[in-house]
Amino acid sequence: MAVDHDPYSVENYERCLARGTRPNGRTLCEARPANLGFGAVLTAEGSALVKIGNTTMLAGVKLEVMKPTLNPNEGLIEVMFETPALCSGSVRPVRQKEQACSIGEQVTNAIHSAGLIDKKELCIVPALSAWKVYVDVYCLDADGSLLDGALLAAVAALSNLRIPRISVDNEGKVVSVADQDKGVDARVRTQEEVGKVRTLESKKLTLGPCPFGLTCGEYLSASPTTCTAHKEGRVQSASGAKRLAYGFPITGPLMASNGAGWETQSQGPIRVTIPGEDAAAVNGMRVDSRSAAAFPPARQPSAVSGRRGYFVVDPIKEEEALMKSVVTVIVDERGHLISVYKLGGRSEASIPLLQDCIEAASKRAAELRQILDDACKEAEETLEE
Incomplete structure (x- = not known):
């Protein structure tokens, strides 16, 4: 081999x-x-x-x-x-x-x-x-x-x-x-x-x-991930992941289930976060509050399946070639947003990517x-x- x-x-x-x-x-x-x-x-x-x-x-x-x-x-x-x-x-x-x-x-x-x-x-x-x-x-x-x-x-x-x-x-x-x-x-x-x-x-x-500017990328894994959750939005388990150090979005096309079968959802992504750094297991994850917008209130899923995404700060040349989308956020030294820049490509920059990049750019500017x-x-x- x-x-x-x-x-x-x-x-x-x-x-x-x-x-x-x-x-x-x-x-x-x-x-x-x-x-x-x-x-x-x-x-x-x-x-x-x-x-x-x-x-x-x-x-x-x-x-x-x-x-x-x-x-x-x-x-x-x-x-x-x-x-x-x-x-x-x-x-x-x-x-x-x-x-x-x-x-x-x-x-x-x-x-x-x-x-x-x-x-x-x-x-x-x-x-x-x-x-x-x-x-x-x-x-x-x-x-x-x-x-x-x-x-x-x-x-x-x-x-x-x-x-x-x-x-x-x-x-x-x-x-x-x-x-x-x-x-x-x-x-x-x-x-x-x-x-x-x-x-x-x-x-x-x-x-x-x-x-000052900060470039960030969103990487989507090649293999799908499935998460199941209680009604409160607390994730019980997830397949395709054993050890994670950063909250990740499950992106579309999403397959969502409320216990009565799976159906496709065009909205997304669903962001899943892990309390603490470098969590040793996926149990105890929570669906981020920003995920609620992806599904109607009466149809919050008990499980979602999709490709796992990663937020990557300041990618090098080889990493940029692997990213689903790459954006640059420019802020001033006070943290005020100046502009958001994305160079071409078919993939849109997701809202979670932009939110995370703006937050990271403010820290980088300092x-x-x-x-x-x-x-x-x-x-x-x-x-x-």
Whole structure:
């Protein structure tokens, strides 16, 4: 009998999930460690290198003086996301381009919706000149949860951004952008002395609430599971499971029974939870209160049968390929929901998946905010030295 050594084959993956872990040792609700550093691109006005597990992103910020078009008192922010061929050997060019454009749009929308940057701070002279901010994010290693990494890299690069010192003439035109090292040239300094130009000093932007993303997946087991319950909704037993560490949904098409035969129910999923972590047996499970909506009050089932589902946080590339559906939830540092993103596919994201992902994203946002703050503090201490 041949032995399957692929840790992400269906058989091996389900064996790990039944123990409440994944092939890489993480629990189902555990995100990969994240770290970041600033100043990776010396020619940029701000830059950051971000890693979430093996997923690696490089972001750089460039500035350009523009004439305001939409609002005379505001500048613009534009994000571009690229996945070069080196980031993954398994990505198809067409699919790669579509995904890159979509992720770039999501990052842009998240930055605007969260109010990360007050675009009025980008105004130089109302109606005459303003800064246009280009944020370029490059994926160096695509190992899952790309939107999470791209958004974190963009936010980090913007937090590292410093607007350069500039000189503006009496007509509101920018006549000189000072090099951070060389300062203002002698010609501009002479014009300052005679009142022909004025100088706006270098500054860092005041950041608003930072948006952060978390990608989650829903995996459906290949084999069906049957649960029987008392009238109170307490599950007596379940087949197809010996050891579980996380509450799981039984999804459709559901077969439900009230003791008078089985019938198909199109609604679902039914979420089954186990009290405590890493329960050794399935006895004592309860049908979650969210399950009540799947069946009319007078027809609450005494048993349900369907495919067992698992909620997986921050899946890597191999895991994403196994998921029924994958969604990314973006929240700000206060836990306020910014957006929900799902890239294509036929399968809909279930309501329990969205609810669990929003809850997990709020916790993850607090972690990432702390990582960003620590990196900013370290960068400031380095500059002072």
